[in-house]
Amino acid sequence: MRSCNQHSTAVVFLCSDCGAVYKTVQQYAESAQLGHFDCSNCNRLVHSWHGVYSYSSWAPVLVKKASRSVGQIKRQDRNGARHAPLRWTEQEDHQLLEMAMTDMTAFEMARSLMRTPGSIYSRLQRLYRGHRKLTS
Numbered sequence: 770m771r772s773c774n775q776h777s778t779a780v781v782f783l784c785s786d787c788g789a790v791y792k793t794v795q796q797y798a799e800s801a802q803l804g805h806f807d808c809s810n811c812n813r814l815v816h817s818w819h820g821v822y823s824y825s826s827w828a829p830v831l832v833k834k835a836s837r838s839v840g841q842i843k844r845q846d847r848n849g850a851r852h853a854p855l856r857w858t859e860q861e862d863h864q865l866l867e868m869a870m871t872d873m874t875a876f877e878m879a880r881s882l883m884r885t886p887g888s889i890y891s892r893l894q895r896l897y898r899g900h901r902k903l904t905s
Contacts, residue, residue, distance in 0.1 A: 781830065782806075786813040790831040793824045805897065817897050819869070854884075857892055869893060 777796045784791070789810045798821055805817035806827050818824060857865075861882055868878045875886040882889070 780824070782816050784808040784811065784813060784815050787811040789815075789829060791815060792828050792830050794826045795822050795824055797821060798823045814894055814898060817894050819897075854888060862892070862896060865889065865892060866896065 777794050780793050780795045782791050782793065783789070787808060787810050789808050791806070791808075793806070793816075801820060802823040803819045804823065806815050806824065807813065808815050809829060816824065864882065865878060868881065873881075875889045878884075879886045879889050884892075
């Protein structure tokens with residue numbers, strides 16, 4: 770019989786900045802894992818994690834510069850300007866970090882802070898990057 774920590778899953782991540790695609794191995798860990806992976810093409814954060822899964826063996830599948838086509842530019846112009854999201858306050862950052870230490874899901878945190886789950890993930894990654902720079 771295999772234990773839980775021997776199961777692994779191949780996962781694919783996309784760099785939201787340049788469009789590079791990476792394949793990694795997700796494995797269950799007995800204790801909480803903390804880490805991150807930066808794009809080898811543009812040095813942007815692709816994925817950060819804090820929890821019972823760890824990611825290893827990152828390999829590029831497709832690395833290319835993403836370019837906007839004329840159609841994308843026209844479509845953006847046609848849709849008009851978008852409203853910027855509300856800025857995060859120090860109090861919200863503090864609340865978010867406290868919630869992240871509990872077993873709350875991103876959906877629950879988003880509902881509590883009146884944000885979207887995507888904004889929760891994004892802010893946690895930004896806070897993690899800032900913390901990483903301060904400790905270096």
